[in-house]
Amino acid sequence: MDLEIFDKVKTMISEQLDVEEERIDRKTTFEDIDADSLDVVELVMALEEEFNLEIADEEVEKIKTIGDIVSYIEKAIS
Amino acid sequence: MTLQGKVAIVTGGSRGIGKEIALTLVRAGAAVAINYHREAGAAEEVLKKIEEEKGKGLLVQADVTVLAECEKMVRTTLDHFGRIDILVNNAGIRRDTLLALMKEDDWDIVLDTNLKGMFNCCKAVLKPLLKQKSGGRIINISSIAGLVGNSGQTNYAAAKGGVIAFTKSLAKELGKRAITVNAIAPGFIETEMTEDLPAAVKEKVLSHVALERYGKPEEVAEVVLFLAQGAGYLTGTVLSIDGGLSL
Numbered sequence: 658m659d660l661e662i663f664d665k666v667k668t669m670i671s672e673q674l675d676v677e678e679e680r681i682d683r684k685t686t687f688e689d690i691d692a693d694s695l696d697v698v699e700l701v702m703a704l705e706e707e708f709n710l711e712i713a714d715e716e717v718e719k720i721k722t723i724g725d726i727v728s729y730i731e732k733a734i735s
Numbered sequence: 736m737t738l739q740g741k742v743a744i745v746t747g748g749s750r751g752i753g754k755e756i757a758l759t760l761v762r763a764g765a766a767v768a769i770n771y772h773r774e775a776g777a778a779e780e781v782l783k784k785i786e787e788e789k790g791k792g793l794l795v796q797a798d799v800t801v802l803a804e805c806e807k808m809v810r811t812t813l814d815h816f817g818r819i820d821i822l823v824n825n826a827g828i829r830r831d832t833l834l835a836l837m838k839e840d841d842w843d844i845v846l847d848t849n850l851k852g853m854f855n856c857c858k859a860v861l862k863p864l865l866k867q868k869s870g871g872r873i874i875n876i877s878s879i880a881g882l883v884g885n886s887g888q889t890n891y892a893a894a895k896g897g898v899i900a901f902t903k904s905l906a907k908e909l910g911k912r913a914i915t916v917n918a919i920a921p922g923f924i925e926t927e928m929t930e931d932l933p934a935a936v937k938e939k940v941l942s943h944v945a946l947e948r949y950g951k952p953e954e955v956a957e958v959v960l961f962l963a964q965g966a967g968y969l970t971g972t973v974l975s976i977d978g979g980l981s982l
Binding site for chain 1 (some may be wrong): 867908909912
């Protein structure tokens with residue numbers, strides 16, 4: 658389950674932000690992959706659609722790493 | 736028909752400048768959602784006119800001071816027209832009086848409608864615009880009062896000045912997504928909003944207008960059209976449509 662969500666998120670980030678998947682792990686920050694806050698907002702919008710959930714604006718502000726997003730989605734889905 | 740296939744929302748579109756903006760965008764080929772608050776009758780008239788001209792219009796009732804109503808307005812527009820390209824924040828009111836006589840309520844209602852209303856509509860339209868990934872146009876109607884101030888309009892001028900600062904900030908936020916955000920600052924335009932001003936005030940204003948006449952709503956609308964249909968390298972600016980009044 659974990660891996661599935663992570664893989665899905667990784668693929669989406671790779672496509673949306675044009676980053677090689679090899680550069681992305683749970684500890685990767687958005688800064689590492691040159692994503693700014695608007696990129697994060699757009700990524701969250703895409704993830705909300707993909708996983709059919711809603712991520713509150715306050716939560717979006719807290720997101721620093723890819724792992725943060727994955728954990729949030731894991732919690733929301735379980 | 737340069738706006739063929741484009742969809743616009745015009746707030747406060749039942750009367751005055753907003754009505755003229757809505758009609759102008761429709762005539763350029765856009766499908767236009769016309770927002771109104773209380774003037775259902777006037778809004779119906781605008782829609783009737785649009786339909787007579789075989790244009791595409793839709794009426795959406797919403798109080799722009801309430802975010803949830805703005806979100807509903809955007810959803811209705813998307814349901815009906817399938818996309819959104821242009822937002823014209825035009826809804827506005829005046830409650831003119833000297834600060835010494837101004838009631839707290841006069842301040843609140845003017846700031847809520849003219850400034851927070853714009854925030855609400857931009858917020859509601861933003862995610863759909865970003866999702867489309869095809870850029871967009873946000874056009875905010877400010878006022879000459881927001882640039883040079885006006886006696887008896889501390890509330891209105893503060894709100895309209897806020898519109899300009901908001902416009903510049905949002906232009907910086909959205910530039911990289913090809914969404915332009917600009918403001919228009921009309922001077923003295925002949926509408927219901929200005930017709931009730933005392934004759935002496937009108938005379939005095941006119942004496943400062945370089946073009947020596949009042950503006951027409953159509954003359955504001957044509958600048959909105961200019962921003963809506965092109966002007967791709969213009970963002971974060973304030974265009975004064977005032978016949979030279981601010982010179």
